[in-house]
């Protein structure tokens with residue numbers, strides 16, 4: 001069964017402009033200011049990436065958004081519902097996939113999903129049918145009657161996704177969902193999250209694998225030391241200058257490539273790597289990249305590799321210098 005067939009029977013997608021809107025969130029644990037000042041939106045119909053170094057407050061923030069922690073300050077609206085004033089109502093619209101499954105391990109996979117469905121107000125028969133549907137979707141049908149503790153890490157992650165979406169939430173929060181997934185499962189997760197966004201769901205996802213996060217996201221929110229520092233919209237980022245690595249099949253003809261690029265006013269960076277790796281040049285946006293590639297091909301310069309170097313998220317992450325520890329470590333006596 002495809003996800004779209006599951007979503008076909010879902011309620012109408014949430015109205016545009018819903019999703020998550022958070023303002024000035026703060027939450028401390030004793031002296032630790034885990035979240036100091038976070039404002040963000042995760043609009044319906046998009047996948048928003050939550051990016052930040054270890055300990056920057058991502059999980060705490062997600063728990064605040066999921067109404068599982070109360071903020072010391074600030075507000076959260078979930079699908080238009082004030083989550084601080086009415087967490088019960090907000091939870092009906094929320095799906096939450098934590099970074100560890102934490103299931104009732106002695107229950108079977110089917111019982112876990114059925115119990116969840118019942119908690120969300122489904123009748124017994126409807127909840128059982130929904131559990132079957134979800135298990136089929138995440139390809140765990142063969143484990144339906146087995147206790148969740150027998151699942152591998154990747155299978156637990158998939159059960160966790162099935163659990164988070166049992167009630168077809170308008171807002172889906174996922175904390176490191178790709179952890180423990182093999183490459184095929186990661187691609188599936190990406191496709192599933194894209195499909196949910198296409199159906200109108202607001203998806204907020206954290207991960208440390210930035211290249212992968214970029215593939216599945218429309219935009220990114222960066223956090224550092226408990227505060228939002230930047231938001232990037234990938235649709236608009238196509239016009240930005242970024243490094244491209246260009247290489248031909250024959251390293252001996254690298255000079256030819258360099259000359260052709262020089263004719264376009266492009267000079268390779270100093271750290272272009274060895275000859276086999278080709279050259280790295282700064283290209284002003286995707287349109288300029290397309291024109292450059294067309295020119296190289298027209299001029300008979302053989303090109304076997306032509307791609308942005310690193311992911312946008314990785315570049316933005318490094319540019320923002322999110323990881324404060326890198327500065328402070330050298331300052332220790």
Ligand SMILES: Nc1ncnc2c1ncn2[C@@H]1O[C@H](COP(=O)(O)OP(=O)(O)OP(=O)(O)O)[C@@H](O)[C@H]1O
Nearest residue numbers: 029032033034052053054055056057058059060061
């Ligand atoms: N329940 C808690 N009690 C005390 N301190 C906590 C608690 N939860 C989180 N913290 C602290 O708050 C800070 C932010 O933690 P959080 O787990 O939100 O970070 P994170 O960005 O999710 O990190 P990671 O990338 O490692 O998952 C850390 O310094 C952490 O030690």
Ligand SMILES: [Mg+2]
Nearest residue numbers: 058059060099
């Ligand atoms: Mg975390």
